Amino acid sequence: MNLDIVLIIVVMALVTYGARALPFLLFRNKDMGGFLKSFVELVPVALLAALVIPEFFIAADNRISLINPYLLAGVSTFLFARKLPNLFACVLFGMIAYWCFDKIL
Amino acid sequence: MQKGLLYGLKQSIPIGIGYAPVALTFGILAIQNGLTVWECGLMSMLVFAGASQFIAIQLLGQGATAWVIGFTTLIVNLRHIVMSFSMLRFFPKVGLGKLAIIAYGITDESFVLSSNLLQEISTPEERSKVAIGINSGAYLSWVLFSFVGAYIGNRLVINFSGFDFALLALFIVLTVSTVTKDNLPVYILAGLLAVVLKLLLPGKWYLLISVIAAAAVGSLFKKKKANTLGEERSYES
Numbered sequence: 001m002n003l004d005i006v007l008i009i010v011v012m013a014l015v016t017y018g019a020r021a022l023p024f025l026l027f028r029n030k031d032m033g034g035f036l037k038s039f040v041e042l043v044p045v046a047l048l049a050a051l052v053i054p055e056f057f058i059a060a061d062n063r064i065s066l067i068n069p070y071l072l073a074g075v076s077t078f079l080f081a082r083k084l085p086n087l088f089a090c091v092l093f094g095m096i097a098y099w100c101f102d103k104i105l
Numbered sequence: 106m107q108k109g110l111l112y113g114l115k116q117s118i119p120i121g122i123g124y125a126p127v128a129l130t131f132g133i134l135a136i137q138n139g140l141t142v143w144e145c146g147l148m149s150m151l152v153f154a155g156a157s158q159f160i161a162i163q164l165l166g167q168g169a170t171a172w173v174i175g176f177t178t179l180i181v182n183l184r185h186i187v188m189s190f191s192m193l194r195f196f197p198k199v200g201l202g203k204l205a206i207i208a209y210g211i212t213d214e215s216f217v218l219s220s221n222l223l224q225e226i227s228t229p230e231e232r233s234k235v236a237i238g239i240n241s242g243a244y245l246s247w248v249l250f251s252f253v254g255a256y257i258g259n260r261l262v263i264n265f266s267g268f269d270f271a272l273l274a275l276f277i278v279l280t281v282s283t284v285t286k287d288n289l290p291v292y293i294l295a296g297l298l299a300v301v302l303k304l305l306l307p308g309k310w311y312l313l314i315s316v317i318a319a320a321a322v323g324s325l326f327k328k329k330k331a332n333t334l335g336e337e338r339s340y341e342s
Contacts, residue, residue, distance in 0.1 A: 005144050005165070011175035012161060013151035016182045021208040023190035028204065029197065038324035043191035044220035045288045046295035046319040050312050051213060052276045053296030054303040062304060070273065077274050081281040091119040094274025095267030102266045 069101035108231055113238020120214045121246035123272035128247050132254020138166035142255040149251035156309055157181040184313040188216040195223045195232045203233045210240025221279050295319035
């Protein structure tokens with residue numbers, strides 16, 4: 001292994017782990033109330049939206065797209081998940097749905 | 106029955122499936138950008154953060170310095186601060202050793218899955234075990250398939266595009282069980298912001314900014330609502 005590359009990897013690992021561990025170190029066993037409490041509770045739902053919605057409407061060339069396999073498979077998976085909220089079954093269904101729409105479009 | 110490591114591992118299977126093609130691609134690109142199989146594997150083992158790893162091998166290929174790559178990695182991974190900050194609420198009184206292990210495995214995917222599943226689990230000890238299980242499953246898939254990609258990547262032809270959708274499908278299922286009437290406005294706001302910001306800003310900035318903004322606005326409104334309710338009550342009394 002090239003030492004320079006190992007050094008780069010170690011630096012990357014340190015800053016990434018730092019970002020992951022710092023809040024645990026600083027705020028462990030501290031009571032969070034009011035604003036902070038509802039803020040941290042809303043982070044997961046906000047992140048879900050931020051991860052999903054752009055994928056539905058923005059194509060790979062960074063343009064708005066309203067008919068694409070991601071959106072169609074996404075809506076199908078959403079409806080399927082409401083009927084059968086099983087993680088594994090839904091992921092499998094979504095993958096097959098996407099594959100079909102990708103073939104058709 | 107107590108839920109523990111095994112339960113977490115089992116629940117992490119969809120993440121593992123979603124990571125596999127991404128890690129394979131990473132392995133292939135790492136070799137193309139001049140890394141060895143072991144350097145590629147080492148990066149996946151120590152960093153375990155997809156987007157920043159892709160950017161790093163690209164920068165490495167262009168001959169960037171450790172400082173530039175380190176700084177870029179920090180910027181791309183800043184959002185992990187918000188995620189681990191949010192996860193803390195599940196682990197009151199859990200020891201620093203366990204927290205250190207949990208922190209190592211926080212990714213977008215493991216975070217949203219954990220946030221969803223840990224709500225149903227009553228004790229912090231159990232939650233920490235399940236979280237470690239989820240993170241381990243995701244980690245094993247990422248590391249294993251990075252090696253596979255680096256080792257045999259170019260000889261591998263996968264003709265099933267469905268893998269591209271695995272992680273998104275996971276997020277959609279979690280959406281169904283996470284979004285309620287109360288937090289729907291935050292979901293919509295974050296989604297709208299993310300679309301606009303992704304069109305305008307480079308890299309992953311859209312994630313960090315839209316999440317912080319939407320969660321902040323949401324909790325401001327909640328506080329305001331709670332205050333008015335409180336005032337009404339104090340008038341009554």
